[in-house]
Amino acid sequence: MSSFKALRIHEAEQGTTARIDDVTLDDLSEGAVEIRTAWSGINFKDALAVTGKGKIARKFPLVAGIDASGTVEASEDPRYKPGQKVVVTGWGMGENHDGGYAERTRVRGDWVVPLPDELDLRRAMIVGTAGFTAAMALVRMEQNGQRPDQGPVVITGASGGVGSFATRLFSRAGYAVTAMTGKADAADYLRGLGASDILDPAQVDFGKRPLEKAEWAGAVDALGGEPLTWLTRTTRPFGNVAAIGLAQGIELNTTVMPFILRGVNLLGIESVYCPMTLRLKIWERLAELLHAEDFDAICTGESGLDDVPRACAELMDRKVRGRTLVRLSGEQ
Ligand SMILES: NC(=O)c1ccc[n+]([C@@H]2O[C@H](COP(=O)([O-])OP(=O)(O)OC[C@H]3O[C@@H](n4cnc5c(N)ncnc54)[C@H](OP(=O)(O)O)[C@@H]3O)[C@@H](O)[C@H]2O)c1
Known part of the structure; x- marks a missing residue:
């Protein structure tokens, strides 16, 4: 089984520490849908988890990242087919389920949102x-x-x-x-x-x-x-x-x-476990309201996995405005 990179949080003597590991699919939390991750992003909760400033991780080791967008690689859930572009936010990813800071993400079919037609994988993660x-x-x-x-x-x-x-x-x-x-x-x-x-x-x-x-x-x-x-x-x-x-x-x-x-x-307002009907309605409203230039205006940074700890520290220090993307495959 081939390995891939993941930014994982480990328990340390005092608190936690984050580092890039080579992992295989068997290391990831279970789920019927395997996604080739294209992009993730840095949220306040991610910055708390990666810097260790907040108790976000509920299992160790844990792939951080509460968001992911990407392409379905394999699916045991008949609703999703290889090649389909999808978005997943919340549901405990990056908290009690391995999250989006990895080249592969594996989640439950019930968590998956098909990428809205008006967005691409990068824009979905700017959101x-x-x-x-x-x-x-x-x-x-x-x-x-x-x-x-x-x-x-x-x-x-x-x-x-x-x-x-x-x-x-x-x-x-x-x-x-x-x-x-x-x-x-x-x-x-x-x-x-x-x-x-x-x-x-x-x-x-x-x-x-x-x-x-x-x-x-x-x-x-x-x-x-x-x-x-x-x-x-x-x-x-x-x-x-x-x-x-x-x-x-x-x-x-x-x-x-x-x-x-x-x-x-x-x-x-609670986004993590937002029910699917409301979730789809919210993505629809986002796609309807946002214009092409809005994504570039709000995306103020892009980092690779190795740069995520630095970007998270900056967010905690209140130095960031807008949103920072995390590039995995970089597919649009
Ligand atoms: N309920 C949910 O489902 C949900 C979902 C997402 C986020 N959140 C929460 O929403 C908050 C914002 O998340 P985010 O991802 O937008 O984070 P963010 O990008 O870091 O934005 C937070 C903003 O709050 C201000 N701020 C930060 N620290 C502060 C402090 N100590 N005192 C006063 N103002 C401070 C800063 O704005 P200015 O410099 O412009 O004042 C900062 O840019 C976080 O608490 C996060 O946990 C909740």
Whole structure:
């Protein structure tokens, strides 16, 4: 059986360590669909796993990478045929199932999404979990009544992967977007993605009262902690706040007042185990809203497997904007 390269996380005396190993298919988690991996990407969770800064890996050794796109090499699942192009995000890949940072990925048939016609394998991974989750926020907020004419939507952690896609998608869908970023030099980038206003968190008074002046018709939050608390207090009546991330913290110190006096909706966004019907709908919406130039605007880096640890460390240090691709076969 021929071997191939995989970036795996191993248990170490203190924490974990990541290195490139030669592995065979027998080393990978079980699954009916074997994929020749073309691309993966770097998400916050991948950076936590590879740098060892977060407890993401639930088995050892583990191939990291929560996303993969590629071509079916072999399938015991009759729904998939060799040669078919596919995308897989989440489902525990890169956590408790070997993931996308390997030249082969093996997954369950139920996890596989056929590559949408409008995308190619590279673009699908520029989207990856980050873009998928931003689109999930849009779909869920609209299912809950959000409309562009209600007013501005604020996006936090805006220069990151989720934030960049949220900025682009909401603006393509007709919303006025206020992008909050701690990166002083990201304003032009975010205006290029459609943001009409930029907020510097250092200049924001997050307030202390249960209700503050209602400013936002809706909000997409990648940070948690004080920014999410502030969003619950400053969202207008019947607006939606999509809670996606914890880049700043896991706390939420709000009161019931925004919910019972303003009818604010706090929507939990969970991408990993998103059911297939909703998953396909979200990919459809992504393909419909994104234009060719959006992918190049958001993809700010590309690395090979050996460069992934460095790229993950940069993401943890908040030096990255947009999305970094990971090249495996590089097939489009
Ligand atoms: N719920 C889900 O299913 C799901 C799916 C995907 C991601 N997530 C979560 O969403 C968050 C964003 O993921 P991502 O892949 O977009 O990561 P990312 O590319 O690193 O973006 C995160 C952004 O948040 C800001 N940020 C980072 N660290 C911060 C800190 N300590 N304090 C304040 N702001 C900070 C930065 O934006 P600025 O410099 O522009 O301020 C950064 O670019 C993560 O917490 C991730 O775990 C959740």
